[in-house]
Amino acid sequence: MGYRLLREEMNKLLQALKKNHRVFAPMLLPGKGRFSDTDLIGYGEINDIEEVVFDRKSYFSPKEVFYPITQTLFYFSPGEYREPQLDNRGIILFCRSCDIHAVARLDKIMLENGPYPDTYYLQLRNKLKFVLLDCPSSFTNCFCVSMGTQHAENYSFSLRPENGAYLCDVKEDIEGLFASLGEPWEVTPLFVQQNDITVALPKITEEQVASIITHNLWEEYKTRCIACGRCNTSCPTCSCFTMQDLFYEDNPACGERRRVWASCQVDGFTDMAGGHSFRQDKGQRMRFKVMHKVYDFEKRFGLPMCVGCGRCDDVCPEYISFANCVNKLTTALQEVKQHD
Incomplete structure (x- = not known):
């Protein structure tokens, strides 16, 4: 069922949703850009529909x-610990098709990758409802069409501004708000049909892995990559974290355990007791990341980890393109096959 809502009606719907939900969307963050006096598009809690940025990634x-x-996973003191209280409200997330697919990838790692689900992730994940932001045209560095993530069905409603109003394809009329505020309308979400960038995914057999690991295509990244980790922190499917125990200065016997995002590209990620460290070479770190995204994850779960959002390409200060890495890997694999 589709609906058309004017700005005032859309804001009434938002305010009604916010009684029981926190509502997050891409919005303008003034002065938060990586260069001086530049802005940033990031996620924040919105109060007005005009805060939502529809035309930028x-x-x-x-x-x-x-x-x-x-x-924070829990607080501890002598003889006891307690978990932090959770906000009882649900979470409504405005995002694009590729990001909805990315959450499905995170679910695989956090909920299905071991004998038990990650309960801390699950607590927040169970609160989540998606609002699909229409994506009628491609953004810079996107290659979602190559990854098959340009179309999504798992959303409560879609959202597209058009001629001063907002068009919504509603699959879940939360609290009956659309029926009470909107005008019935024929709505079909718009999805991108073509990207400027095309990625050819490799088909790697177990017998070819050893040849790919030692291939010289990774050599250039020894010096190009500076191990800043931006590619991982901007990626919607990376899930690695590290643990930190914080002890309070006023009472060192008390504190809290936190988990914090980590990156397979940064120094120290693979450090072990005794001083040993895996993948100190930045080229091998790049190999690990690329192979995990397009081979290891798919071998385990049946689909590639990357969703083609292109954020890693957007943020890399050395202009390393993940899309190009994958295409180079595919070319290298063809060379390996010819050699065999």
Whole structure:
């Protein structure tokens, strides 16, 4: 069922939703850009529909809303511990098709990758409802069509501004708000049909892995990559974290355990007791990341980890393109096959 809402009606709907939900969307963050006096498109809690940025891609992914950059798991004191209280409200997340697919990838890692689900992730994930932002045309560096993530069905309602109003394809009329505020309308979400960038995914067999690992295509990244980790922190499907125990200065016997996002590209990520460290070479770190995104994850779960949002390409200070890395890998694989 589709509906058309004017700005005033859309804001009434938002205010009604906010009674029981926190509502997050891509919005303009003035002065938060990586260069002096520049702005940033990031996720924040909105109060007015005009705060939503429809025509630009967000710098960070929306995963920080339900998988926080820093998350306190529990507080401890001598003889006891307690988990922090959760906000009882649900979470409504305005995001694009690729990001909805990215959450499905995170679910695989956080909920299905071991004998038990990650309960801290699950608590917030269960609160989540998606609002699909229409994507009629491609943004810079996007390659979602190549990854098959340009179309999504898992959303409560879609949203598209058009001629001063907002068109919504409603699959879940939350609290009956659309029926009471909107005008019935024929609405079909718009999805991008073509990107400027095309990625050819490799088909790697187990017998070819050893040849790819030692291939010289990774050599250039020894010096190009500076191990800043921006590609991982902007990625909607990266899930690695590290643990931190904080002890309070006024009472060192008390504190809290936090988990914090980590990156397979940064120094120290693979450090072990005794001083040993895996993948100190930045080229091998790049190999690990690329292979995990397009081979290891798919081998385990049946679909590639990357969703083609292109944020890693957007943020890399060395202009390393993940899309180009994958295409180079595919070409290298063809060379390996010819050699065999």
